[in-house]
Amino acid sequence: MPSEPTLPNVRDLPSSDKLIEFDHVSFGYDPTSTVLRDISASFQRGKVTAILGGSGCGKTTLLRLIGGVHPVRQGAVRIDGEAIDTRNAEQLYKLRRRLGMLFQFGALFTDLSVFENVAFPLREHTDLDETMIRDIVLMKLNAVGLRGAASLRISQISGGMARRVALARAIALDPELLLYDEPFTGLDPIAMGVTANLIRKLNDATGATSLVVSHDVQECFEICDYAYIMAAPGVVIAHGRPEELNASDDPQVRQFIRGEPDGPVKFHYPAPPLAQDLGLRGDR
Amino acid sequence: MEWIAALGRFALDILRALGHHAAFFFELLRTLPVSLRRPYFAVAQVHALGNLSLLVILSSGLAVGFVLALQTYYALATYGAADSVGLVVNLSLVRELGPVVTALLFAGRAGTSLTAEIGLMKAGEQLSAMELMAVDPKSRVLAPRFIGGIIAMPLLALLFSAIGILGAYVVAVLLIGLDPGNFWSIMESGVDVRRDLGNGIIKSIVFGVICSFVAVYQGFEAKATPEGVARATTRTVVISSLTVLAMDFVLTALMFSTR
Numbered sequence: 001m002p003s004e005p006t007l008p009n010v011r012d013l014p015s016s017d018k019l020i021e022f023d024h025v026s027f028g029y030d031p032t033s034t035v036l037r038d039i040s041a042s043f044q045r046g047k048v049t050a051i052l053g054g055s056g057c058g059k060t061t062l063l064r065l066i067g068g069v070h071p072v073r074q075g076a077v078r079i080d081g082e083a084i085d086t087r088n089a090e091q092l093y094k095l096r097r098r099l100g101m102l103f104q105f106g107a108l109f110t111d112l113s114v115f116e117n118v119a120f121p122l123r124e125h126t127d128l129d130e131t132m133i134r135d136i137v138l139m140k141l142n143a144v145g146l147r148g149a150a151s152l153r154i155s156q157i158s159g160g161m162a163r164r165v166a167l168a169r170a171i172a173l174d175p176e177l178l179l180y181d182e183p184f185t186g187l188d189p190i191a192m193g194v195t196a197n198l199i200r201k202l203n204d205a206t207g208a209t210s211l212v213v214s215h216d217v218q219e220c221f222e223i224c225d226y227a228y229i230m231a232a233p234g235v236v237i238a239h240g241r242p243e244e245l246n247a248s249d250d251p252q253v254r255q256f257i258r259g260e261p262d263g264p265v266k267f268h269y270p271a272p273p274l275a276q277d278l279g280l281r282g283d284r
Numbered sequence: 285m286e287w288i289a290a291l292g293r294f295a296l297d298i299l300r301a302l303g304h305h306a307a308f309f310f311e312l313l314r315t316l317p318v319s320l321r322r323p324y325f326a327v328a329q330v331h332a333l334g335n336l337s338l339l340v341i342l343s344s345g346l347a348v349g350f351v352l353a354l355q356t357y358y359a360l361a362t363y364g365a366a367d368s369v370g371l372v373v374n375l376s377l378v379r380e381l382g383p384v385v386t387a388l389l390f391a392g393r394a395g396t397s398l399t400a401e402i403g404l405m406k407a408g409e410q411l412s413a414m415e416l417m418a419v420d421p422k423s424r425v426l427a428p429r430f431i432g433g434i435i436a437m438p439l440l441a442l443l444f445s446a447i448g449i450l451g452a453y454v455v456a457v458l459l460i461g462l463d464p465g466n467f468w469s470i471m472e473s474g475v476d477v478r479r480d481l482g483n484g485i486i487k488s489i490v491f492g493v494i495c496s497f498v499a500v501y502q503g504f505e506a507k508a509t510p511e512g513v514a515r516a517t518t519r520t521v522v523i524s525s526l527t528v529l530a531m532d533f534v535l536t537a538l539m540f541s542t543r
Contacts, residue, residue, distance in 0.1 A: 067416045096418035107413035110405075124419050 019045040019177065019209045020066060025075035027058075027065060027234075035061045036234040038075070043226075048203050048210040050220035053230030054256065054265065059213040060104060061234075063179045066211070067101060068092045079177075097125065100175035104182045106166040108154045114141070115150040118168045125173060140168040143198060145191075160187045167195065171202060178202070180212045184219050192216075196223050217257050221246070229253055231265065308501055312422060312430055319427035329432025330439075333394045337440055340393050341386055345444035348381055349373065349451025356452075357460055366460075370467040371474040373452040374445075378475070378484040379540070382445035384532050387491035390437060391524035395499040398429055399520040402503025403513035411504075426500045433496025434489060441488035483539040490535060491528050498524045 020043040027036040035058045043049045051059050064070055065077050071086040078084070085091055100121075108117050118137045122128060128136070141147045144164040149157060157165065163186060170178060180199060184192050200223040203210045214220050220227065221242035228239040231252060238245060238253045245253060255263030271277070319326065356372045402425065405411050411421040449471075456462045475481065499520050506516035 069412065069415065093418045093420075096416055099416070101413070101416045103409050103413055105409060107409035109410055109413075110408065121417050121419075124417065124424075 017045050018042040019080065020211075021078040021081075022062075022065075023076045023078065025065065025077060026073045027061060027070065028073055029070070034073075034234060036065075039234070039236055040075075041228055041236060041239065043209060043211055045209050046203070046207050047225040048200060048212060048223055050224035050227040051211060051213045051230060052215060052217060052220060052227055052256070054215060054232065057230045057232045058234035059230055060181050062230075063101065063181055063211065063213055066177075066179060067099065068095060097173075098175055099177040099179060100170035100173065101179040102163070102167050102170045102181060102183055104185065106159075106162040108162055108166055108169070110154045112154070113150070114146065114152050114154065114157065114165050117154065117165055118172055121169065121172045136172065137168075140172055141165075143171070143202075144168045145194065160191050163187060164191065164195065167198070174206055174208075176208055178208050178210045180210065180214075182214055183212060184214055184216045192219060199223055217259075229256060231256070305501065308504075309497060312426060312497070312500070315420065315423035315427045316431065318420075318423045319431065325424075325428035326431040326435070329428045330435045333390075333398075333429075333432050333436045334439060336397060337390055337393045337436070338443070340389050341440045341444050342447050344385060344389055345377075345382075345447035346451040348385060348444075349377070349448030349453075350455050352376060352381070352448065353452035353455035353460075357456060357462075366462060367466040368470055368474075369456045369462060370449075370452065370471040373456075374449055374471045374475050375480060377445040377448045378481050380484075380532070380536070382441045382448065383484050383488040383491055384528065386441040386444045386488060387437065387495055387528040388525055390433075390440060390491075391495045391499070391521050391528070394433065394436070395495050395520045395524050396517045398433070398496070398499035399503040399506070399517045400513055402426070402429070402500060403506035403508075403516050406504065406506060407508040407510070407513060422504075426504060430496045430500050433499065434492040437492030437495065438485050438488040441484065441491075445484070479540075483535075486539070487532065487535050490531060494527050494531060495524045498527065 022039045022041045025036055025039045026034060028034040039058075039062070051062060053059050061070075065072060065084075066079070068077075068084045068086050076083040079095060082091075084095065109120065112120065115137055118140050119133050122133050122136060126133075138147055138150065141150055144167050146161060146164055146168065149161060149165075154162065154165075163183065167180075167183065170180075178199075183195055183199065187195060196219050199210060199212060202208065212220055212224060224242060226239070226241055227245055229237050229245065231237045238248060238250055240248075245257065248254060248257075252264045254260070255265055261267055352373050353369055356369045356376075357366055360366050360368055360372065402411075405425065411425065414421045414424060453464075453467060457464045457467050502516040502520045502523070503513075506512045
């Protein structure tokens with residue numbers, strides 16, 4: 001029996017060039033708020049980079065800036081050395097054709113079936129005939145374990161399945177850059193392990209660059225080459241290879257990685273003492 | 285001084301809103317040629333929007349025809365002109381009630397549905413997903429619905445008028461007992477296809493543009509929350525209805541002027 005061909009592992013290849021670069025980027029959705037503060041980071045071509053952090057620290061916003069959804073307030077986001085200009089529609093569409101994004105809640109088209117959702121980018125951007133589209137869609141669905149669910153409506157599948165369909169859609173065109181927004185949230189342990197492996201294998205097989213935004217530290221550390229840790233209010237507090245971050249002495253990094261309740265990051269939103277809010281006297 | 289500042293703010297807000305609507309409208313027009321290259325999306329919308337409104341349009345048209353025939357008969361019988369019931373009903377329907385009532389019903393039925401659908405697509409990040417897939421949501425989602433509404437409106441208005449005339453026939457001829465020959469022949473001689481029917485169709489096309497544009501605009505600009513979508517849906521009905529009524533007055537003055 002012939003042995004399976006060994007896929008080249010891009011982690012072993014020299015690839016020091018930066019595909020994406022954040023150069024002192026600040027951003028807010030309105031002039032009164034700031035979601036990202038002076039972020040400088042770079043993401044290497046062909047690698048899986050994780051962006052970790054608690055809820056509301058600006059991780060998803062970071063991905064949106066890469067997609068050119070919003071203009072930055074200060075600094076620049078560069079892809080292949082070229083700054084993204086959100087007013088330049090032609091440049092944006094050219095850039096977006098190179099990327100695939102998995103949304104936090106799937107963002108599947110609810111009026112289409114599972115099959116049609118995955119076929120959507122193929123129909124929009126290629127002239128492939130129906131047979132070819134069918135084959136590609138079924139292969140992508142097979143990769144996420146949902147080939148048998150191709151004919152189902154979106155309303156008929158669970159949240160975890162929807163996420164996997166969204167993953168199949170994101171990889172339909174084999175994009176050069178894959179952005180994953182919370183790919184593990186809502187998945188059962190089996191689906192989570194399969195998805196994590198799929199992200200890694202896809203990256204290695206296609207030579208794509210992957211950015212995984214998540215707060216699942218262990219899952220991400222198992223598959224990523226490099227990681228950034230963010231914290232409120234939209235700042236990068238640490239970055240490095242997973243083993244370096246695991247060994248970090250920084251109390252904020254340690255608290256986040258180990259999920260400790262006490263530490264520099266407070267669980268409670270700033271508030272007056274509970275007794276005061278409940279109208280209780282301090283001596284009772 | 286405070287009220288002058290408030291007045292200025294109000295005027296600026298109105299101008300800003302008008303400017304935004306105009307920019308959005310021209311942006312939508314810009315996407316139409318791209319959208320028309322794949323006409324099946326617009327055809328699907330004509331089918332969806334037409335089906336959605338058909339029952340309410342037909343039942344309302346029939347009811348309006350019944351009532352109009354009765355009221356007209358009561359008024360005309362006093363002057364011995366009861367045979368003209370068919371003519372008056374027909375002119376009322378094709379010139380005014382057909383286009384206007386159809387537009388109001390369309391805004392309430394199909395317009396709200398369009399706004400809610402697009403608003404929920406926005407809330408579910410479907411429009412963002414499309415954008416990030418390098419697919420323009422204005423061209424792929426909004427334009428086919430806009431075109432579909434413009435095509436569906438005159439068809440629905442014609443159906444409204446036709447069923448209304450049938451309703452009037454039932455009341456005037458079958459129930460009251462007017463002569464059917466007079467009913468149809470006076471109608472035929474008094475209604476001008478170009479002036480009456482043609483202008484009625486032009487009106488309903490204009491109303492189709494208004495209702496469809498307001499619906500897709502409100503959906504696209506809705507806040508991506510359940511409350512935001514609910515508010516946008518309400519605004520669709522209010523703005524569409526008021527604009528249709530105002531535009532009807534302008535169009536009537538322009539189309540049916542005797543000078």
